[in-house]
Amino acid sequence: MKKLAILSTLLVASTAFAAAPKDTLVYQWSSDIPTLDPAATYDTGSGAIVENLYETLLTYKGASISQLEGLLGTKWTVSNAGKTYTFDLRKNVKFHSGNAMTCTDAEYSFERMLVTNEGSSANYIIAESLLGTGANANDDKTITWARIDRAVECNSAGQLVFTLPKTDPTFLARLAYTGFAVVDSKYAIGLGEWSGKEADWKAWVGKDLTNSKLDKAPSGTGAYKFVREDANAFLATAFDGYWGKKPALKNVIFQRVDEIAARQQAFLRGDADIIEGGGRATDTAQLKGKPGVTWVDDLPNVAATALFMNQNITDKGTLGSGKLDGKGIPANFFSDVNVRRAFSYAFNYQQYITDFQKGAGKQRTTLMPDTFPGYDAKVKKYTYNRAQATAYFKKAWGGQVWKNGFVLTAFYRDGSAAAQTIAEILKREVEAINPKFKVNVSAKQWSEMVASGNEGKNPLISIGWAPDFADADNFMYTFYSSNGYYAKRSSWKDASVDKWLEQTRATTNTAERNRLYSLVANRAYEQASHILIPAGVNYSFFRDTIVGAGKANYNPMISFTLGTYWKELSKK
Incomplete structure (x- = not known):
């Protein structure tokens, strides 16, 4: 009871409490946590926690993004011309509830993903593989219970078969x-939750699990188990029944602290072990080289960020007058390619690299990591050019944009210095072109950004993508396909691009896939589908009492800011 009382104090405390205890990891960030249900997890904020409470069949080996190793799956075989995968599952594994893990749990988990699959979750990714479509049974009537049941089963030997x-x-x-x-x-x-039976599966088709019962009370096999969560803090504690090596850290606390200055002060005092930074320029000036701070640089960046120009804005409340009369914009404002090209030329890419990224940034040609196969460095890219931006603004909407002006809102994630800087650079440059142009900059909480984006409400937002799996498809299809996850955020559609991307999924020939990705990238440049934000060189920083973090242990596929799981960390 005494330990619980101490932990409760830590949870609700502000940044003023004393140095974080040796057995406790304290992380301060500006985000909320959209969900703790794995089947609804599709953002890095949720992922940073879920990946430590739950476990997958496979994980990445060390710092590699291409080598996989077993986690809950111990070994697997591939047969039937590459269409059947049979997994042996780890034995003597317990859930946080005390229940023993069996093949039935794995079968239930994947069937639950296929049944509830809906637009804001990642479940379409596994549905594409197991059902041949990212749709659910409401949207594709050929999906039946029998089809889902056949896709994943347990055989008589207790093996999981896909x-x-x-x-x-x-x-x-x-x-x-x-x-x-x-x-x-x-x-x-x-x-x-869903019974796992055919009897009620239809009632759960497409169900949003963001606020499910499992979100409120998760039970996984991970090294840490959920204790409690409120609007300002999250607490997990080491799971005594964990099948693997016992974690060195007893407790992990995530505290929400919106102000970067408050996070920095707590970090420098030692009240927080790790914090969400304010971008390279701010972090370098305020934290690098300070006593007690370990700084790790030149880390791989496998994320991609863009400004999305929504061609079908569904929220009338963001449109002002809803017309090109200088008091708002129509819902299809960005459907004119001249508008998109004008905005693409108006963004000051080099200023962002110089001022915010302190020179440690690079303009990419495509919305994917330049380390992934399929990236084409020869594709043209937009550069800051006020004359070109002006010329395209004058062409836009038959001259009405230039003559009448507009008012629009650019949204960014509350607490994200990078996203705020991106929006403010665009605002400054666009408004300097014509005094009739007005770009309002507004913050939204992360969960609100996700939800409104799923519904196509945001006119203009900066948002990034961290890979779900290490393949070009996860970026190119996600960003550029009209069936991709981000399609609703931009409503951009190109028939040729859709055709080429489907073709990349129909071949295992790497050279052919790369050729098709180049076609997509060139077409996206021509049509100014997105404003590509320069990719920074990743870095991390943490208190020098942290052991187990650093370049050798950093895997960019892990959501947590240090690129490693909590169970790998300790404190000295």
Whole structure:
């Protein structure tokens, strides 16, 4: 009881409490946590926690993004011309509830993903492999219970068997995604989640699990188990029944602290072990080289960020007058390619690299990591050019944009210095071109950004993508396909691009896939589909009492800011 009282104090305390205890990791950030249900996890804020409470069949080996190793799956075989995968599961594994993990739990977990699959979750990724479509049974009437049931089953030997409709060279990589974790079926059903039976599966098709019963009370097999969460803090504690090596850190606390200055002060005092930074310029000036701070630089960056120009804005409340009369914009304002090109030329890329990234940034040609196969460095890219921006603004909407002006709102994630800087640079440059142009900059909480983006409400937002699995498909299809996850955020559609991307999924020939990706990239440049934000060189920093973090242990596929799982960390 005494320990619980101490932990409760830590949870609700501000940044003023004394140095973080040796057995406790304290992380301060500006984000909320959209969900703790793996089947609804599709953002890095949720992923940073879920990946430590739950476990997947496979994970990445060390710092590699291409080598996989078993986690809850110990070994696997591939047969039937690459369409059948049979997994042996780890024995003597317990859930946080005390229930023993069996093949039934794994089967339930994947069937639950296929049944509930809806637009804001990652479940379409596994559905594409197991059902041959990212749709659910409401949107695709050919999906039946029998079809879902056949896709994933337990055989008589207790092995988990996946049966794919066609060969998928990315299937194993997909299984390493945080959201495709094994949940406690008996516990979940007891909470009132889907029964796992055919009898009620239709009632759960497309159900949003963001605020599910498992979100409120998770039970995984991970090294840490959930204790409590409120609007300002999250607490997990080491799971005594964990099958693997006992974690060195007893407790992990995530505190929400919106102000970067407050996070910095807490960090320098030692009240927080790790914090969300304010970008390279701010972090270098305020934290690098300070006593007690370890700084690690030149880390790989496998994320991509863009400004999304929404061609079909669904929220009338963001449109002002809803007309090109100088008092707002129409819902299809960005459907004119001249508008998109004008905005693309108006963004000052080099200023962002110089001022915010302190010179440690690079303009990419495509919205994917330049270390991934399929990236084409020869594709043209937009550069800051006020004359070109002016010329395209004068062409836009038959001259009405230049003549009448506009008012629009650019949204960014509250607390994100990078996203705020991006929006402010665009605002400054666009408004300098014509006094009739007005760009309002507004912050939204992360969960609100995700939800409104899923509904196509935001006119202009800066948002990034961290890979779910290490393959070009996870970026190119996600950003550029009209069936991709981000399609609703931009409503950009190009028939040729859709055709080329489908073709990349129909071949295992790497050279052919790369050729098709180059076609997509060139077309996206021509049509100014997105404003590509320069990619920074990753870095991390933490208190020098932290052991187990650093370049040798950093894997960019892990959501947590240090690129490693909590169980790998300790404090001296």
